[in-house]
Each structure stands twice: as structure tokens, then as C-alpha cells.
Amino acid sequence: MNFGIIRYVLGMVVDLEGILLLFPCLVALIYHEKEGYSFFLVAVVCLILGTISIIKKPKHKEFYSKEGFVIVALSWVVLSIFGALPMFLCGDIEKYIDALFETVSGFTTTGASISENVELFSNSTNFWRCFTHWIGGMGVLVFILAITPLNSGYNMHIMRAESPGPSVSKIVPKVKDTAKILYKIYFTMTVLQFFCLIIAGMPVYDSICTAVGTAGTGGFGIKADSMASYNAAIQVIVTIFMILFGVNFNVYYILLKTKEKKLAFKIEEVKVYFLIIFLAIALITINVCNNVKNITYTIRHTAFQVGSIITTTGFATKDFNTWPQLSRAILVLIMFIGACAGSTGGGMKVSRILILIKSAKTELNYFMHPRCVKTIKMDKKVVEKDQVRDVHAFFVTYVLIFIVSLLIISLDNFDAVTNFTSVAATFNNIGPGLNVVGPTGNFAQFSVLSKIVLMLDMLAGRLEIYPMLLLFMPKAWRRN
Template identity: 55%
Template structure:
């Protein structure tokens, strides 16, 4: 383990977090809140520690896969540890464990909250909660690589550890240029949604914080009723941008470069949209008696399907009151998630497709033992490494899911609450069912269970392996 390069990277992350914390401090100043002092103090603390860790460049700047995964996992932990401090200092979330839960939920774009009254906290803290979604949505290392050269070509190991999906590829030859393209698209979508929401009459503060949660697919609302209190036009706009944010960003790159033929070859996007429209049709039919008009039924169905499959977690209605069929379908969408290469969580549509094609191949081999058949995605054969990684991911995913359910069951809550709590945090969604439904929160859990759920949030956002590697003793041995 090259400890010097890991510490250097942690220092870079702390300096960037210092810059990020200036924004909620400015919001506090605009609204004349004392909370701005707390955010400014933590920003200075992060800057000092960051400078201390980066004042001397490491002798060896080689960043292998192990160092990349460890650096990413530790960076997200460190970022959350310091990001939680302002909540405590301001008194908005007095207990540090709760503040840490809220912060990790923000950075991982989970959106699960321990707050019982969101509207009672300061504007600075509301902004920081939502802005943490935007930071974590595309990934802090993608942001850093778009600005700093860092360690040259070896930074691909950082992108692999942080980017969602069974495989990660560069859009252009250089990692730095790929990062710039990704963040350029990310910022463009953000500006577009915020502008439209503002034009529809949403207050500027609301439009910014809601956009951060939508484009980052996070879901922290700034109102106790989430998005339910806004107009139908605003809800429809948010629905559209949630769905757009769940699409593989490679598709947008193809659009920008005029490669329209390549765009239509992306199987994952086609299936992602097919799943959405199919689910909306079923739920609209199933909940038709709960709402006065067809248009309202369709709007709620589209919003909740878009919110759940993209793992955003906003709500316009209490879907915990929906019939069993609709709730079961939503839980299924929690597992599936959106596209790889987007800001969404979940297993990802591409992995589900690979799994289904693998099953079909195995069944075909039973019938035709001598048949030679390759699994293909987008017309290209899937290499053995991607297949192996997808299969291992699914095994680790369900082992972690079952283990976490067992651990939090010590709190003696019902099965539905425990099951959907783990599913929703592991897939970075936000609300679950029953005691953690869209009108409830996670404050009911003990500190021990909250730590289990926090680990799951980080594991889900970082595609499991970076967090699991931290638990292996061999990871920490020097070379």
C-alpha cells in the first residue's frame, strides 16, 4: 500500500470540501443566519488539514487499483465526517451520529433522513444537504480530475472505483477530458432544470436545492411534504429531469458529437425507458381508484416510478398507501435502478441485462451442449472480466443485503421496515415502506443500526468493492 499517495489524495479532497463549504456559508450570510459562521469555521479546518496533507508531493505517484479503491472509499468517509460537523455546530442536528447519517445520505445521493421537521432547520443547512447530492451525484473525483491533472493516466483507477456500472470506459483518450465532458453535461442539465423551475414560479432557493436533488438523483426535500406541495407543472418537470438523469451519460455524449446511430444501439437505455413506461401503465391501472382524475393518477404514477427507478426518492404522494401490486413493483424498481454511467444507484439495468443473457446462454447450452455463443451488449461481445465482475457484484450485493437485515433486526422493527430500509439505503433511494415510508424517517433506528445503514449507503454508491476492500487486512500491507 502506497500510504503517501493515499494521504495526498485525502488532502486534495479536504481542500475541495473546504471550497464546497463556502457556498452554504454564503447562503447563511444572505439569509442573515448565524449558521454561516459554523460552515466557515469547518471550511477553514478542512483547508488547514488539506494543506498539511498536500504540502509535500509523494515520491511515488503510482496509483494502482488497490490504492485507487482505498483512496476513494476513505475520501468519501473523510468528506462525510467533516461535512457533518456544521450540522452539529449550528444545532440543526445536535447529535453527531444523526448528523453523520444525514451527511452520508447526502453525499451518496441516498436521501434517507433522520429529520422529523425539515423546514425547521437553517437555510444554510438545507442548502448543504441538497448541495451534497450534487457533489456526490457525478462524483467528487470526477470533479477533481476535471480541474487538476493529479497523477496522469493512473487516475483511471479513481474513476473506476467511483463510477457506477459494471464497466467504466473513457469517452475520449484522456481521463481529464472525459471528466470535463461528464461535468459539462452535468452542469448543463443542472442549469436547464433550475431555469425551467424558476420560470414556472418556483422560488430561486427552492429551484436550486430541488435541482441539486434531481440531477444528482438524491432526493432531499426542503419541505416536509417533499414535492407534493408544488404545482403539477413543476412536478412534471422534475419527473422528466429525474428520468433524464438516470440515462447513461454516454448517450448525451453521442448526441453532442452527432453519433445518433450509436445512440440507438444502447440496449440499456431502451430497456430503461421500456421498464419505466411498462411500470407506469401497471401502476396507473392499479391505483386508478385512489385519485379523482386520470391525469392526476398518471402524474403520480410517472413521478413515483421515475423517482424510485432513478433512486432519487422524491415523493408527491404517500405510495405506502398504494395497493400491494404497486408497492411490490416499486420495490422491484428499487433493486433494478437506472443506467450505468448515470448518477443513479441500484444494481443497474445493464447488470440485469447481462444476468438475463447469461441465464439464457446457460439454458441454451443445456439444449445445445456444443453451441458456441457469446453474450453481447450493444452489438459488441461482453468480455469475461465484465461478466465475472457482474456476477461477483450480485453475490456480494445479496450477502451484504441479508447481513445488514440481520444486524438491524436487533431494533425489533417489523420485516417490511427492516427489509425496505436496507434495500433503500443500499440502492441509494431514500424512502422505504411502513416505518420508513415517504412520510416517515430513519430517526427510529439505534446508533448501531444507523452505522450499519451508513456503511450500506457508502457501499451502494461506490459499487460495493471499495468499501469491502477496506475490511480486508491484506489491503493495508505495505508493498
């Protein structure tokens, strides 16, 4: 293990967080809030500690998958530990474990909250909560790769560990240039949504918080009713952008930069993603709507909730906890599917689901025709056996972690639906579940043990499981 490079990168991460903490300080200045002092204090501490860590450069700058995964996992843990301090110190959240839960939920773009009424928080705290979504959406280390001169030959190990999906490909030959392109698209789409919300009549502060929260597919709202009190135009804009941020960002690069723009509309994962959204909206609308006159109203709210759940954003315009059982079951199913690989969305990813289905079909064909050689294809390209094996291993690990988490939080004696959907909502980085943790509920009632388990689930879900698991393997920490 190259501890020098780990210390060096973590120093850069802490330094960057110190700079980012100055943004809520600015919000506090605008609104004349004393909570800004807490953010400024933690920002200074982060800048000092980060600077001390990077003064001495590592002797060996080479690092491999093991170091890359550990760097990513530790970075997200450190980000959360320091990011929780201002909300605790200023008194907006009384218990540090709750502040940590809120911060982990923010950085992992989960949106699960311990607050009964977020409107009681200061503007600076609410901004920081939403801003953590934007920071975590594309990945803080992807941003660092775009602006720092780390050894480009090894950067892919970090990008692979932090980027969501069964496989990570470079848009252009250099990882640094790929990171820059991703952030340019991310930033541009965020700004575009911000201006659309302003035009639709949303206040500036609300527009900033909503835009950064949507971009990261996070879901922290600044209103007690999430997005329900905003007008129909705003809800439609948020619906559209939630779904757009759930698309693989490679698609946007193809549309903007390459001559063969038609390829963007032929990507199998994206077509299935939109098909699932359409079918879910249609089925839930039929199940929920009892009056033909209310069809437009029902479609708007159904589309919002389907877009929110499948992209794992977590905003809400309606309490879907009160919907019929079929509608609730559909929402739970798309919780697990999630968005596209290479997007800011969570869940298992549509591409993994497709590979699993095609793999099962191939096995059935093998039983019928043992001598027939069948390959799995995506976008007319053969999926390598190593990738299929990785998807199978991911699925098994995913199920095992889900079961263990479910058993542990069941010690709190909540009902089965609450237990199941609380794990599903955190592990898939969605936010709200059903019953106690529904759109109008929160996670405050869980025990400290359950909150720790759910925080680990959030981190594991955002980092695609393996980086977090590697932290608990003694062999990973042996010196090279």
C-alpha cells in the first residue's frame, strides 16, 4: 500500500472541502446569519490540515487499483466527517451522529434526512445540504483529476472507483481531459436548469438549491413539503432535468462533439431507461387516476415521482406512501433499477440489469442447445466475460449486504415495509422509502447502530460497494 499517495490525495480533498465550505459562509453573509462562523471555522481547519498533508509530496507517485479504491473510500469518509461539523457546531442539528447522517446522505446524493422540518435550518445550512449533492454527484475526486497534475497513467484507478456503472470508459484518451469534459457538461446543465427555474418563477436562492440538488440527483429540499408547494411549471422543469441527469453523460458528449450524433439515440441502455420510465408512468397513472378530468394532473405528479425514484433523486410532490399497492410496488422496483451508468443517478444501473437478463437468457438457450455458442451483446458489441462475471459478483455482494443491513436495522422493531424500504432507499441512494421513512417521514427515529449501518449503505451504494469493502480487508493495508 502506497500510504504516501493516500495521504497526499486526502490532503487535496480536505483542502478542496475547505474552499467549498466558504460558499455557505457567503450565504450566511448575505442573510446575516451567525451560523456562518461555524462554516468558516471548519473551512479554516480543513485548509490548515489539508495544506500540512500536501506540503511533503509522496516519494512514489505510482498507485494501482488497491490504492485507488482506498483513496476514494477514505476521501468520502473524510469529506463527511468534516462536512458534518458546521451543522453540529452551529446548533442546527443537535447530535453529531445526526449531522453525520445528513452529510453522508448529502455527499452520496441520497437525500435521506433526520429532520422533521428543514425550514427550521438556517439558509447557510440548507444551502450546504443541497450543495453537498452537487459536490458528490459527479464526484469530488473526478474534479480533482480535472485540475491537478496527478500521474495521468494511474488516474483511471481513481476514476473507476468513483464513477458509477459496471464499466468506466474514457471519453477522450486522457483521464484528465475526460474529467474536464464531464464537469463542463455537469456545470452547463446545472446552470441551464437554474435559469429555467428562474424563468418559471422560483426565487433565486430556491433555484440554486434545487438546481444543485437535481444535478446531483440528491433530493434535499429546502421546504418541508419538498417540491409540492411550487407551481406546475417548476415541477415539470425539475422532472425533465431529473430524468436528463439520469442519462449516461457520454450521450451528451456524443451529441455535442461527434459527427455521428445518431449513435446517441441507439444506445441500448438509454432506450431501455426511457422505456422503463414510460411504462412506470403509464401503469401508475392508470392505477392512481380515478377521474378522466384529472388525467393531466395525475400524469404530472406521476412523472415527477417516477423520475425522482428511478434517478434516485428523492424529491416529492405527493405523498406516494398513500398510493395503491401496485403503484408503490412499481416505485420500489425502480428503486433497485436506478439510472444509467455514467450518470449522477444511483441504484444498480440499467446496464447491469440488462446484462443480468441477457445472461439468464443465454443460460436458458444453453440448456436447450448445449453445443451452441452464444455471446452477450450490448449496442451490437460483445460484452466480455470478465465484465459479465463482475456484474454477477456485484449482484451477489449487493444482495448479501442488503440482507445483513436489513437484519441489523430490524433490531429497532419497525414494520417490515419500513425496514425493507429504508435499506433500499439508502443503499440505492434514493432518500425516501415507505411508511415511517416515506416522503413525509424521516430517519430520526432509528437507533445509532441503525444510522451507522444506513450510512455505510449510502457510501457503499454511491461507490459501487467494492471501495468501501476494501477498507475492512486487512490485506489491503499491507505495505507494497
